[in-house]
Amino acid sequence: MEIEIGRDLFAHEAELAAANRRLFKEKGITALNLLAAPGAGKTSLIRKTVPLLKYSVAVIEGDPASSVDTDLLNSLGITAFQINTEGGCHLEASMVAKALESFQPKPGTLLIIENVGNLICTAAFPLGESIRMVMVGASEGDDKPFKYPDIFQGADAVILNKIDLKPYVDFDSERFRRGIRALGDQVPIFEVSCKTGEGLAELAEWLEQRVDQLWKEG
């Protein structure tokens, strides 16, 4: 059985993403889509980077089940809103638009959308974001760009997290970088540890410059 819905579905999603882009602009929000496998450290990155940013930040958490991450962020004073996909493998633009009906970030907010932990399906569903960051943990291995190329295409930044684990895992940074460079010649690669804080200041600085630039471009 082949289901011939691929093209229509993606065209439809692209329209919804464009609608979100207009919605974000109306609301004065800059949206960031944070993509990674389960357990790469997406919530830890948000938790450790948000205090370094000058912007007001709000977070949308996408998970198939539970509100573990939202509860944690809210307990730390970071505004977070949970989307449960009820087993679904990715966020869709319409879910984000719906969340923004009941959750009103103030103008000037950087909206960080933590997507569902998934290196495949999330790649195919744009959310209308202006910034797309893809994160890998060093403990996941240096072969991820070769096995999951689609997710790295069009990333504005690639983050290698858990570099504190490098001495304990067989991670070849050169192989990883070679894989990323083959997919995105110019994309910046940040090596960070959400545990030790290493590299987060550089990432936060890049992110602020990127958001400032987007504001200037309107």
Add this chain to the structure above:
Amino acid sequence: MEIEIGRDLFAHEAELAAANRRLFKEKGITALNLLAAPGAGKTSLIRKTVPLLKYSVAVIEGDPASSVDTDLLNSLGITAFQINTEGGCHLEASMVAKALESFQPKPGTLLIIENVGNLICTAAFPLGESIRMVMVGASEGDDKPFKYPDIFQGADAVILNKIDLKPYVDFDSERFRRGIRALGDQVPIFEVSCKTGEGLAELAEWLEQRVDQLWKEG
């Protein structure tokens, strides 16, 4: 937009899985579906456990792209066949049936099917396997059973890999076990390290007993 294909699709997949089950029986093969997130150590587990098994083993590798894992296993003398899903997020029963047209494991073989790295979509597509193992790396965090409950439902064994990293990551074994126990009361949980080899003998012993039992049951 809602696409009302869910029920039909899953019924269709269940039929294809049942057809695979008959095919495996005809060929005298026992099939194992190995499920995990990207980078959990599926290929390392196969590489380190196969030499401990008395059975002849063949491997099907499912990946969205590349033949990295198949090349590695073949170079180690483990018979492996690559299925590239071309970006697809899970293996399907029909892909396995097709692979078995060009790849003929001898009767008595344990066929290990390494599914695509994905904790969500793979859960919904049975392959006709008799044994279903779900693996998590300690570096992925102890919250996986809470966030990705579907994949753990119906597992015959849960494997916690990378226990050598426990001293360096915040992993609460009790919380992980509590999460697994809430989903599968009796499922055995094996703590292993594919790096140090710890726990692999116990896992191999359990697996042999399970395969023996399946053979007896016919």
